[in-house]
Amino acid sequence: MLPANHTRMLKHLCESSHLHFTKYFFKERETSKFLIGHHHALVCKTLDRVLSGEIKRLIINIPPGYTKTELAVMHFVARGLALNPRAKFIHTSYSASLVNLNSAKTKEIIQSEAFQELWPMQMRADIQGKKEWYNTQGGGLYVAPSGGAITGFRAGRMEEGFTGAFIVDDPLSADDAFSDPKKTQMNRRFPGVYRSRLAHQDVPMIVIMQRVAPDDPTAFLLNGGTGEVWHHLNLPITIDHDAPRTNYTHGIPIEYELEEGPLWTAKHTAEQIEELKSERFTYAAQYMQEPMALGGNLIDLTKASRYSGDIIRGANDKLTLSLDTANKDGELNDNSICEAWLTKTNGKKYLLDVWCDKVKYPILKKTAIDLISKWLPNEVLIEDKASGQQLIQELQLLGIQNIIAIDPGRESKVMRMANEVSPIDNGTVVLPETAPWLFDFEQECKNFPAGTKDRVDAMSQYLKRERTRFEVFVG
Numbered sequence: 001m002l003p004a005n006h007t008r009m010l011k012h013l014c015e016s017s018h019l020h021f022t023k024y025f026f027k028e029r030e031t032s033k034f035l036i037g038h039h040h041a042l043v044c045k046t047l048d049r050v051l052s053g054e055i056k057r058l059i060i061n062i063p064p065g066y067t068k069t070e071l072a073v074m075h076f077v078a079r080g081l082a083l084n085p086r087a088k089f090i091h092t093s094y095s096a097s098l099v100n101l102n103s104a105k106t107k108e109i110i111q112s113e114a115f116q117e118l119w120p121m122q123m124r125a126d127i128q129g130k131k132e133w134y135n136t137q138g139g140g141l142y143v144a145p146s147g148g149a150i151t152g153f154r155a156g157r158m159e160e161g162f163t164g165a166f167i168v169d170d171p172l173s174a175d176d177a178f179s180d181p182k183k184t185q186m187n188r189r190f191p192g193v194y195r196s197r198l199a200h201q202d203v204p205m206i207v208i209m210q211r212v213a214p215d216d217p218t219a220f221l222l223n224g225g226t227g228e229v230w231h232h233l234n235l236p237i238t239i240d241h242d243a244p245r246t247n248y249t250h251g252i253p254i255e256y257e258l259e260e261g262p263l264w265t266a267k268h269t270a271e272q273i274e275e276l277k278s279e280r281f282t283y284a285a286q287y288m289q290e291p292m293a294l295g296g297n298l299i300d301l302t303k304a305s306r307y308s309g310d311i312i313r314g315a316n317d318k319l320t321l322s323l324d325t326a327n328k329d330g331e332l333n334d335n336s337i338c339e340a341w342l343t344k345t346n347g348k349k350y351l352l353d354v355w356c357d358k359v360k361y362p363i364l365k366k367t368a369i370d371l372i373s374k375w376l377p378n379e380v381l382i383e384d385k386a387s388g389q390q391l392i393q394e395l396q397l398l399g400i401q402n403i404i405a406i407d408p409g410r411e412s413k414v415m416r417m418a419n420e421v422s423p424i425d426n427g428t429v430v431l432p433e434t435a436p437w438l439f440d441f442e443q444e445c446k447n448f449p450a451g452t453k454d455r456v457d458a459m460s461q462y463l464k465r466e467r468t469r470f471e472v473f474v475g
Helices: 004-016 018-030 038-051 068-083 096-111 113-118 174-178 180-196 217-222 270-276 280-287 361-375 387-397 413-418 438-447 454-474
Strands: 057-061 088-093 123-128 132-135 140-145 164-169 205-209 230-234 251-253 305-307 318-324 336-343 349-357 379-383 403-406 429-432
Touching (some): 004 068, 004 113, 018 038, 018 096, 018 113, 038 057, 038 230, 057 217, 068 088, 068 096, 068 164, 096 132, 096 164, 180 217, 205 217, 217 230, 270 280, 318 361, 318 387, 318 454, 336 361, 361 387, 379 387, 379 454, 413 454, 438 454
Parallel strands (some): 088 164, 164 205, 305 429, 318 379, 379 403
Antiparallel strands (some): 123 132, 132 140, 318 336
8 A cells, every 4th residue: 555645646647647657557567667668658648649639530650569559558548547437448459369358458457456546446247358348437448350340339428528539459460461352341440330439529549550551541541531630650660760751641740859770779679670671561561661562563573583404403502392282182272382492502592393283192292202302402391281280290200301390470471472572583583494384383473462372382481491591690
């Protein structure tokens, strides 16, 4: 129990400053200090302007992992209820599990001894789920995935002052950048479903997200998608005040004077940021908040070099087999692919062969063994999922060396390839002038990201392996 004068001072500071509120309750919850960067103070000051009623529509673009959810969701809702226990909030994100987790953590803050000592607040026992909860004064939180239904609840109240907010945290996943239907559906929700869920049009709406595409919700809203003007806080991973930025018709830029260089050195140093640049599409969108267009001609084979005749494998050259295996062998399922790549000591990457077929697993296994016997590779890359998991285990049991299980991660095949086009663009990738498999390979690359993606996926798997191996070596 804190002394009365200490409690009054602490309560005043937490009600007056979002940064102070977040620092205090983060430490109470995590038992460690909130590691503050300059951008935290800027985001908190901007959220203070929302709570004061100065800002009604706010977009914050910020890199992943820069504590946006802590600031703009969990602690914002908790502080909003501290200021007005009748406040009502709606929170959405692309992931149902994520919004449920945010809901649980927010309620944990409110039910903590530290919060209750400053703002005693009893929770209703009859509505205590993760999706929806209330206190006995009528304030509470409703969460839903960004594409899901929102029924029976509105953000804010028909009352004066701050009465709640609608908070959208990453409405799209990174993979949704390549889905026009998902982007269109998400954008349409803002002037439709989302706006209809506000008690009145002065209830604040906050959108905080990493950019994913040139036509994502940030661009839609700042170009007048709802007809409203939005305050816009744009935070790239590297601050460069002279860098050109996109101008929007319905955006009010929030100016700041952060020091040039890395946005938060505790998270990413200048050297680490240089490494992120190698995945150029991810870097441009999620980290610099200036997404590049991804459409046809992503893979421009006119920039690739060509070879004729046989390529001699030198003693220090490296032969890699890159396998992308299908889950089933039905006519409508994916092909299984094996590409043979030779990496020369000068960095050139020669595509020597492509095997492609829809086959049952026993034939896939036999083919893999035959190709390994033929090429005697230094490495065999196999995606560690579906039939690839079984193939990895059985090849290793046979004593075959240098089997590398590749974790595909959460990125789509399109994003994987988008981050590996540099060797093609600079002529490091070398293709044959003629080969029986070449036409199908070229057609898939030409049509990408439409159509089949299996050959491209095997290629991006190999190119990423080479790129990340080099990064580790020079580091």
